[in-house]
Amino acid sequence: MSTSTVYKGSCFCGAVQFTVTGKPALQGYCHCKSCKTWAAAPANAFTLWDPKSVNVAQGSDNIASFNKTANSERCWCKVCGGHLFSKHPSMELTDVYAAVIPDFPFEPDIHVHYQEATLHIYDGLPKMKDLPEEAGGSGELIAE
Template identity: 60%
Template structure:
């Protein structure tokens, strides 16, 4: 039996469902995620696109692409962030906070060289992203 997790935007107009298990879970410290989330770090869950489905309110989704690396999507009614598509990686980030019943088990920190909040939790700290996702694969000290 496959796992299903559901969540939605701040007002609930947009609903999203993910199926199966995420490809990765962790924390992003990049400047773009920090500015987008208005927080010092962003908790992510990465999924293959076919595992993510907007089940309600797709017509309420707006998007913005600061770079070709990320297409950020949010609800135009409440401004609530829903997901970020990463076409170069072939993955979709459904923010961990939107999936309350998912057992969020972070595996790593990415873009740690841009960190403004150091988190000494014993997880690997990637300079950017793993090599298999197009990064250097370099790790940093905690």
């Protein structure tokens, strides 16, 4: 019997409902142009999960996706347009947007692509120029 915590999430209208189980591999803020444009926001609050920890419980037929690059498959609800998650096959992780899992205790670890920041956040967290080395980036930190 698993004792992992399960968090429920959904799109804006509730047509798509899902769960995430356990703990994310990483959580933080992405400042890349792609995420900012997709989210229509100055940064994207992300939680990265093992894809096996993300389970669509209802409305899988209402999920649409788009690949701007091979690095991300961005998924949203076809009914309301609400964003759900992005699959990152090269990292073998799924980014479930923190805002769509309301009971999840979001505690960011890091900022990525901070050199592209339009909103500078002074929170003492590490600021990566791009991505950590293990995720294919330079691993270079930049000043807050």
